[in-house]
Amino acid sequence: MAEFRQKLKELVEPLLERHGAYLVDLALRHERGTRLVEVFADTDKGITIEECAEISRDLGRQLETQQVFDRAYRLEVSSPGLDKPLRLLRQYRKNIGRRYRVDYASGQERKRLIAKLDAVSGTALTFVLDSGDAVTLDFSIVIEAKEELPW
Numbered sequence: 348m349a350e351f352r353q354k355l356k357e358l359v360e361p362l363l364e365r366h367g368a369y370l371v372d373l374a375l376r377h378e379r380g381t382r383l384v385e386v387f388a389d390t391d392k393g394i395t396i397e398e399c400a401e402i403s404r405d406l407g408r409q410l411e412t413q414q415v416f417d418r419a420y421r422l423e424v425s426s427p428g429l430d431k432p433l434r435l436l437r438q439y440r441k442n443i444g445r446r447y448r449v450d451y452a453s454g455q456e457r458k459r460l461i462a463k464l465d466a467v468s469g470t471a472l473t474f475v476l477d478s479g480d481a482v483t484l485d486f487s488i489v490i491e492a493k494e495e496l497p498w
Contacts, residue, residue: 351375355375355384359373366398368388382416386423403422430493432493436467445464446461446463446464447495448461451488470485471483471485
């Protein structure tokens with residue numbers, strides 16, 4: 348499965364680049380006897396439904412032309428959505444000003460902070476706590492960052 352996923356990723360990434368987008372995640376699952384391919388894509392400005400539809404059409408044609416699947420499959424192309432954690436450093440830049448729950452590694456411990464993303468500089472992510480104190484973390488120690496929604 349990992350080898351197939353990698354082959355699919357190699358097919359998807361260049362297509363997304365041609366559309367000015369990038370791959371955030373790729374999920375392969377079985378659902379009701381059909382293989383489900385979920386492509387989570389984004390752009391540095393945010394991806395639209397129309398862009399997702401266009402990517403889906405182009406990717407579907409490419410999958411059919413190259414006969415990637417030998418049986419029925421369903422393809423879904425979408426933005427990662429609010430419920431998905433940030434996975435790539437480039438996602439942080441467009442989300443400055445939003446509040447996140449961030450799990451990170453501190454030595455052998457896993458720690459958590461809830462704060463507003465204030466700045467991104469290189470791989471340094473600066474968050475501002477409710478107290479007003481700033482905390483800077485290197486992207487490499489972030490385990491997961493999910494947006495804290497106000498509701």
